[in-house]
Amino acid sequence: MAEGRELAVKRGAGDAPDVQSVLDQKVLETPRTLEACKRLGLMIEDLSIRSYDSFYIPGDLKQKQQLRFEHFEKKRRERH
Numbered sequence: 001m002a003e004g005r006e007l008a009v010k011r012g013a014g015d016a017p018d019v020q021s022v023l024d025q026k027v028l029e030t031p032r033t034l035e036a037c038k039r040l041g042l043m044i045e046d047l048s049i050r051s052y053d054s055f056y057i058p059g060d061l062k063q064k065q066q067l068r069f070e071h072f073e074k075k076r077r078e079r080h
Helices: 019-028 031-040 062-079
Strands: none
């Protein structure tokens, strides 16, 4: 994967990454996909799946973290 990119999975502490999610992320990084996104005016970051843990804010409620994750996923899927 490209340096600095997040692993594209929702997982809890200690869980192994989902193989399909990893493969999906690799597809997003192919030259053909990058060129298609460029032509369509899409940003590859908008198509990438963020991990559940990336929505963690210290001191915040788990429910808020879950809401942020679900909102992001809903919007991300609508852009596909």
